[in-house]
Amino acid sequence: MPATHRHRETQMMRMLVLGTLTLCLCTPSGDAQTAWKGETLVSPLGNNNTFLVDMNGKTVKTWSCSARPGLIAYLFDDGSILRPCRDSGGSFSGGGAGGRLQRYDANGKLTWDYYFSTSSHQQHHDVQPMPNGNILLIAWERKSNQEAVAAGRQSITGEMWPTLIAEIKPVGATGGTVVWEWHAWDHLIQDVDSRKPNYGVVADHPELIDINFGKVSRGDWIHANAIDYNEKLDQIVFSSHFLHEFYVIDHSTTTKEAAGHTGGRSGKGGDILYRWGNPQAYGRGTSADQKFFVVHGANWIDGGLPGEGNILAFDNGDRPGRNNDYSTVVEVVPPVDTKGHYFIAPTKPFGPATPVWSYSDRSSFYSNHLSGAYRLPNGNTIICEGTSGYLFEVTAAGKKVWDYDYQGSIARAERYWTSPLAADTRTVPASTGGSVGFTVKAGSSHAKRGYLLVGGITGTSPGLLLPGGKVTLPINPDVFTSLVLAALNTPLFANFLGVLDAGGKGAAKANLPALDSAFVGMKMDFAYCLFGPFDYVSNAVRVEVVR
Known part of the structure; x- marks a missing residue:
C-alpha cells in the first residue's frame, strides 16, 4: 500500500x-456488563485437590495433593501453586487448622514440603506469597492458662492461643527459616487488674488489643483467617473472626522492633496501625457501632486495579439472634493524614463511617463463615460465598455477570489472568x-x-x-x-x-x-x-x- x-x-x-x-x-x-476473563483457582475443603476453572466452569488443570487444604492456594506465574494443608499430627485442633506448606510445580510434582507445626505453634487458615520469594503465614501460638491469667485475662479455664505472624524463607525441598515474626501477645492491654502487666485505659490505646475482649473457644481467641501484604507500604493486613475486625501492622520493622512500640516506617513498632469493623473492641464504641459480624478475607486491592490501596473484606453478617443474617462485601478507604499515616481523632473510632462500596443481597447472599472477595481489572469483584461454594462476579453496580456453583465449601477463590x-x-x-x-x-x-x-x-x-x-x-x-x-x-x-x-x-x-x-x-x-x-x-x- x-x-x-x-x-x-x-x-x-x-x-x-x-x-x-x-x-x-x-x-x-x-x-461494565462483561466478566473479566481468566481462570479461577479453587481449593475445596472437602477433598485434597486444587484446580483451575475457566470462564465456562470447566476444569482446565488439577493438582492432586496429599492432604486437605488449610485453607487457600495461590498460583504463580510459572504455573506452580503454594498450598497450605493440614498436618494430621498437629497438636492444635480448630477451624482452619493447617501446619504444613506445600509447593507443586505446573506438572503436579511436589517441590517443597515444609511444616510450621510444633507443640507451641501451628499455621492455620492462610499464607501470603511475598515479592521477595518468602511466605507470610498466620499461626496459633500456645499460651498456658497460667500465662493467660498472669497477663490479665479474666474468666478463663484453659489455654489461650493468640495470633503469631511469621515470614518464612524457603530452604531446599523441606526447610524454611523464620526471618521475621510478630506476636499479638506483645501488644496487649487490660483494664481489670493494675497489679498485672499491660494495665491501662483500653480506649486510650487503640494500637493495642484488649486481652479480655472476645471469646476464647478451646484456646482459639483471635481466630485470624486471612493475611495480605502491601509491598508499597510494607504493611500487613489480617482479619479476625472472633473480634470482628481487620488489623494493619507494620512489616518494615525488625523482629525486635515488632515486639515493641517503636521503630519501622511508622515509628510504632509492632503496634496496630489501623483497625476497622468493631470500635467497641478498643473502647470507642458500642454494639450499635459494630460494622462486622464475623469478618473474613481482608485484602488490599492491588496496584493498577480500580480502588487501588483500599481494603476489601467479607462481612459474614452473622448477627445476634436467629433473624436478619445476611452477608456484605465492603471496600474500605483507610483515613490517612498528609504524611500518609493512619488518622484517628481523640476519643473517636477509626474511620471511615461507611464503606466506599459494598455488595449485598439480603434475600439470597449469606455465608456465616469462610468467604472472601477480590477486585478485578475492569472494576468488577469476584466473590466467594464460602459455605455453599458459590462463586460469582459482580459489576460495580452489583450486576452479576459470571458464576460457578461448586456446591461444597470453599474458603476463598481468586482469579488469575495474564496482564x-x-x-x-x-x-x-x-x-x-x-x-x-x-x-x-x-x-x-x-x-x-x-x-x-x-x-x-x-x-x-x-x-x-x-x-x-x-x-x-x-x-x-x-x-x-x-x-x-x-x-x-x-x-x-x-x-x-x-x-x-x-x-x-x-x-x-x-x-x-x-x-x-x-x-x-x-x-x-x-x-x-x-x-x-x-x-x-x-x-x-x-x-x-x-x-
Missing part, C-alpha cells in the same frame, strides 16, 4: 476513535524525565485489531464506560487524558494508537520530559482498549514521578 494511503487510513482511524472517545468522555461513566499491559519501568525521575516502554498483549484471538492506549492522573475508579456499555476502561478521564489524546503517535506518546500484530501484540512508548519538582509524587495510570467494537480493556499500569 502506498505511504499516502497508509497515512490516510491512519488518520481516518484516528479521527474515528477520537470522535467516539470524545463522545464517551462527555457521557457519565456507567457500569494485557506491562511497563518496563514504574518510575520516571522529575529532574531528567525518561521513557516508559509499554507491551500490549491482547492475545492472538484479537490479532489485527486496533488499540488505543490512554492515561490519567486521577485514579482508576470508577473509570470510563466505553461505547456499547460492555467494558469500563480503568482510567478516570482528566486533563492528562486530553493531553495524551491530543499527542497520540507523536514522539511524546509514540504508538499509543495502533494495530496489533498477528499474535495480538503491540508496543508503545511514552517519552516524558523533565518536570518541575512540584510534579514529584504524581501518579500516571495507563490502560488500553480495543475498538471496532469497544469490547476489551486492559489492566491499568501506574507510573510515578520521583525525585
